[in-house]
Amino acid sequence: MGLFVLMSTDFANDRGLSPSEGVYLLYAFSVTDIIFRPLGGLLIDSKIMSLESVMLFGFLIQGLAFELLAWFTAQYAMLLASILMGTTCGSRMALQTPALVKDFGIQKIADHIRKLVVLRWNAVNASTSACR
Structure with a gap:
């Protein structure tokens, strides 16, 4: 959009x-x-x-x-x-979220989001420690 x-x-x-x-x-x-x-x-x-x-x-x-x-x-x-x-x-x-839930199930999406949050947190911490 x-x-x-x-x-x-x-x-x-x-x-x-x-x-x-x-x-x-x-x-x-x-x-x-x-x-x-x-x-x-x-x-x-x-x-x-x-x-x-x-x-x-x-x-x-x-x-x-x-x-x-x-x-x-x-x-x-x-x-x-x-x-x-x-x-x-x-x-x-x-309709994007219902389509993903219908295809993959709510548990798999929650697991993937959790992994992405951890990866992003690690990337932010690594980038801030590299700038010091």
Whole structure:
């Protein structure tokens, strides 16, 4: 999501859009992101789509949106890409943790997070002691 916020304004500037026109890309992204956060879960809870299909379609549509953003120079096409990016980010953002738990189980994820915390703590201690 942060990548898109940076890229959209940069692409708008590269394509000759003024900053006052480029800001609409961020508005479209933000509005659709907020709208589709609960709708992704609603699609899964109502059994219209599975968790995997929402994630799959999200990644496919996001790839299409990046292609639109890269190839087209018109403001309406960039606005469409921004809407698609907001849709995919919003629908997948809250579903990453349930997808990992479904695939690997809660205990394995907790064990891996614990190991990562210990490794990070060791790295921070090693870097601070090396700076002394």
